[in-house]
Amino acid sequence: xxxxxxxxxxxxxxxxxxxxxxxxxxxxxxxxxxxxxxxxxxxxxxxxxxxxxxxxxxxxxxxxxxxxxxxxxxxxxxxxxxxxxxxxxxxxxxxxxxx
Amino acid sequence: xxxxxxxxxxxxxxxxxxxxxxxxxxxxxxxxxxxxxxxxxxxxxxxxxxxxxxxxxxxxxxxxxxxxxxxxxxxxxxxxxxxxxxxxxxxxxxxxxxxxxxxxxxxxxxxxxxxxxxxxxxxxxxxxxxxxxxxxxxxxxxxxxxxxxxxxxxxxxxxxxxxxxxxxxxxxxxxxxxxxxxxxxxxxxxxxxxxxxxxxxxxxxxxxxxxxxxxxxxxxxxxxxxxxxxxxxxxxxxxxxxxxxxxxxxxxxxxxxxxxxxxxxxxxxxxx
Numbered sequence: 001x002x003x004x005x006x007x008x009x010x011x012x013x014x015x016x017x018x019x020x021x022x023x024x025x026x027x028x029x030x031x032x033x034x035x036x037x038x039x040x041x042x043x044x045x046x047x048x049x050x051x052x053x054x055x056x057x058x059x060x061x062x063x064x065x066x067x068x069x070x071x072x073x074x075x076x077x078x079x080x081x082x083x084x085x086x087x088x089x090x091x092x093x094x095x096x097x098x099x
Numbered sequence: 100x101x102x103x104x105x106x107x108x109x110x111x112x113x114x115x116x117x118x119x120x121x122x123x124x125x126x127x128x129x130x131x132x133x134x135x136x137x138x139x140x141x142x143x144x145x146x147x148x149x150x151x152x153x154x155x156x157x158x159x160x161x162x163x164x165x166x167x168x169x170x171x172x173x174x175x176x177x178x179x180x181x182x183x184x185x186x187x188x189x190x191x192x193x194x195x196x197x198x199x200x201x202x203x204x205x206x207x208x209x210x211x212x213x214x215x216x217x218x219x220x221x222x223x224x225x226x227x228x229x230x231x232x233x234x235x236x237x238x239x240x241x242x243x244x245x246x247x248x249x250x251x252x253x254x255x256x257x258x259x260x261x262x263x264x265x266x267x268x269x270x271x272x273x274x275x276x277x278x279x280x281x282x283x284x285x286x287x288x289x290x291x292x293x294x295x296x297x298x299x300x301x302x303x304x305x306x307x308x309x310x311x312x313x314x315x316x317x318x319x320x321x322x323x324x325x326x327x328x329x330x331x332x333x334x335x336x337x338x339x340x341x342x343x344x345x346x347x348x349x350x351x352x353x354x355x356x357x358x359x360x361x362x363x364x365x366x367x368x369x370x371x
Contacts (some may be wrong), residue, residue, distance in 0.1 A: 011287075011288040011289070012288070012289060013285070013288045013289060013290055013291050013292065013295065014288065016244075016245050016291050017291060017299070019245065020248055020249065020291075020299055021299060023249065024249065024252050024299060027249075027252070027253070028256070
């Protein structure tokens with residue numbers, strides 16, 4: 001720890017201010033859409049599943065709120081051909097197994 | 100004409116009840132007829148802070164449900180006859196508070212008093228929504244701390260959308276009351292300062308209540324600080340805030356503790 005860091009140690013208020021400004025800008029924009037991520041996740045899964053065989057659990061959606069831009073990160077794990085075939089087989093057999 | 104004022108914050112523990120009692124007693128000392136109403140059903144505390152906990156017979160829920168008449172439930176302050184309390188129920192379920200009942204009770208209170216001050220529970224549930232429902236004016240109590248500022252922002256959004264005034268397209272006056280403020284720490288950059296909070300929340304400032312031992316002392320004694328120790332720093336800040344509520348324009352200051360000569364010599368306050 002040098003002298004400078006000792007001097008700066010207590011200056012946490014500007015950090016608080018900055019964090020609040022960024023956070024509140026987003027919260028005000030998304031009032032009434034608190035479940036935005038859940039909605040996005042459902043719709044994105046539906047679109048991708050139309051074209052590619054995927055497993056629901058293998059999709060990660062993250063929203064990183066920043067200033068001036070936020071990033072929406074969608075991470076979809078696309079299985080290999082053989083794995084996809086296995087998933088399809090399992091899905092087909094599920095309703096039968098349930099009865 | 101009566102003014103219905105809600106004291107709200109979203110976050111708990113920031114000083115809503117303390118401020119309700121202090122502002123109510125400050126306004127009542129100017130000769131205005133004031134009632135303070137506790138909306139925190141199940142967790143009432145305004146009676147305790149006002150020193151009236153042993154005089155509660157009927158409560159807001161009894162009046163809402165028609166089991167008691169309003170005058171039976173109102174408790175007149177023993178020290179100040181212009182100040183009354185309508186306590187919350189400690190035992191009933193908070194669902195017993197109905198929108199229709201609250202509308203009727205607030206209407207009756209408007210006829211009897213100049214100021215109806217509603218002490219909101221923390222959170223954004225039913226009790227908090229009903230406390231703000233009929234407000235003409237709101238005091239948003241905020242600590243210079245991130246979680247409190249965030250919750251205040253949320254509450255301001257609700258004041259602008261969920262109140263009768265907002266639904267009619269009318270303007271609801273909102274005021275910021277910054278509590279537990281430490282000017283020295285703010286100056287050193289250790290605490291959000293007044294400008295920071297005002298810029299983030301962008302509502303006018305009603306007052307700054309300095310962090311003070313007097314606040315705990317007052318609640319220990321069951322006396323609003325503006326009644327028990329009117330010369331203390333927080334009391335002077337509340338008196339100023341009360342004058343602003345009445346429409347006076349005053350420069351906002353942060354009052355400091357006045358120390359006696361002996362107190363200064365010994366490094367603490369001489370008289371408790």
